[in-house]
Amino acid sequence: MISLYEANILNQIREWKRILDLPLPSALYTIDPTKRRTVFVGIGTSYWGARFSEFLWREYVNPDCISIQSYDFVRSRYLISVNDIFVVFSHRGTKTFSIQSLDLAKKSGATTVLITGLGSSDNLTTTAATTTTPDIRIETCAQENCGAFTISLTSALVRMIQWIGLSNKKIVERFKQTSDNIELPMKIEGSLSRKFPGNLVIVGDLIREVVAHEVALKISETCYIPVRSFGLEQFLHGPRVTLDKQSSMVAFTSIMEPRKDGLIKYAETVGAEVIEINENTFNGVSKEFTWLAQLLYGQQLALELSKSLGTNPDTVRADQSPYKEARNLLTL
Template sequence: MTAEISEQPDVLAGLVAARADIAAVARSIAARPPRFALLAARGSSDHAALYAKYLIEVLLGLPAGLVSPSSTTLYGANPDLADVLLVSVSQSGGSPDLVEVTEAARRRGALTVAVSNTPSSPLTGVAELAVDVRAGQEQAVAATKTYTATLLALYLLVDAVRGGEGQDVRDIGTLARRTLDESAQGVARAVDRYRFADRVITAGRGYSYATALEASLKLAETSYLAARAYSGADLLHGPVAAVDEETAVLAVTSAGKGGAAMHDVLDAVASRGADVLTVGSAAERMPAAVRIPVPETAEEVAPILEVLPVQRMALGLALARGGDPDNPRGLRKVTKTR
């Protein structure tokens, strides 16, 4: 996990260099304009799919939703998907439910796109179009480089559909390296402060909600923490009542509308005595016990960077708590569900 976190700047730079391949897929999508988009995924890829949902809704102005695979695999639902774009996101491309959903959607008229780190996977084989995230083999169970590469691939795809040329991510490899280097001390402080935490809430708004979800998953699977993710808005709609002095709150706060919307959330949890950690390009402007800033980018690009110190924190906490982040108990690299 340590090595694969460190590989990310080079992986991201390499993916930007291969943008032409993704742009070719985008041209095929633009030639068949969809009436709306659906996204199918599991695990970390589901968080990447949520990020893509925001991209599609905000940048393309299209309705977008997340698929419930069991609607197809368990209940045999047969909706009309003519003129629909289905994007299936899977690092391994091997989960039977995603393969079945993609096959079924293609039969029902959808334009299907597989976004995967495994070009020879079953998922890629059944989709009409494919995007290779080019992260290289990932051995650690906890996804790190495949997650950020998937985010970037999805951004490049959506940006190219709208006619963009990836300008906001042209230096993403350099920015990722800066993020890892400059956040090291803040991560170390966070690990020291939260190594004995029992309960963690992660929260974000907008594009950064995906990062909050991924942060919760990483803390749970590597450090066995009771971590729960919320949209900042949903946190205020009831769950904030459970926040107290024993609660650690990891708030993802990058510059932009989503980060600005987190001010009320942080005021609420702080008033209840929570110990707050902020991560993101707006972190230093937020009330918190520990702040981990990252370089500022366009808001829609921020999740690619803001998750990097979170990955390092999950790794550090796992080691500090005596765990083995490369071999979390009860988990395998590829999980096959139906």
């Protein structure tokens, strides 16, 4: 019997194809995002969905966009206007700061969009006494049955790719080509990162930095081990000195990125285990979506590490004491 986490990984491509057959909300066709700023907001895995979307939006729709942690948006000062499109990622529609962000943006007159799972509430609770609703609601997949989110993230990204397709027709076809050529489960090298799982560093450049952070989150949630993640340039400016012969470094890179050569040479020189995942790892994946293949690879890596360590990848320790009791003390 496989874990829920593994089943969700394996079901992703089938779910993507189902989603692509569904229409987008008609209200999206009345918005011209090429002439308006777009703000992407989320927290946890949903924040990485926002970051991925920012990169894609800048590349294919409009460079006037930004991604913000919903906690930061609520607790700091950001200027939102009636000319903005404000997109909140929240799979369950229950995260406190994400829903408060949506409410604040709506009160500022922005066009609010919620990207959420099937069955999440229509009336979103912002406080004990008030609720809010988005101007536009985009639904993705069924509610994820596992604490470590995978299929909900990629389903949200498929919806974003559909939306981008309204401005860039070719991107959806390139995505379909990619999904037709990805095979799950992905094959992970036998000893990959099992040498030093307790001293694991994950590095990525540009959109692959987001891959690095999300994969580190998945490994933390499924394996219960500390994982450090960095942008490539951030890592080179200081944290590089923490690598040694007892370190494993996974680098999500591109063969077109010259800065990665210095990273690899440095890590190898100090004796760290180095695993580079780039375009050459995948066959038939279009260049626009190598990052997505790398994300799936990282999900699978987390699963393989979980199996080797004997952890339960489904529960995020909600079945263990004192973690269950500690979780009940939190409001998320």
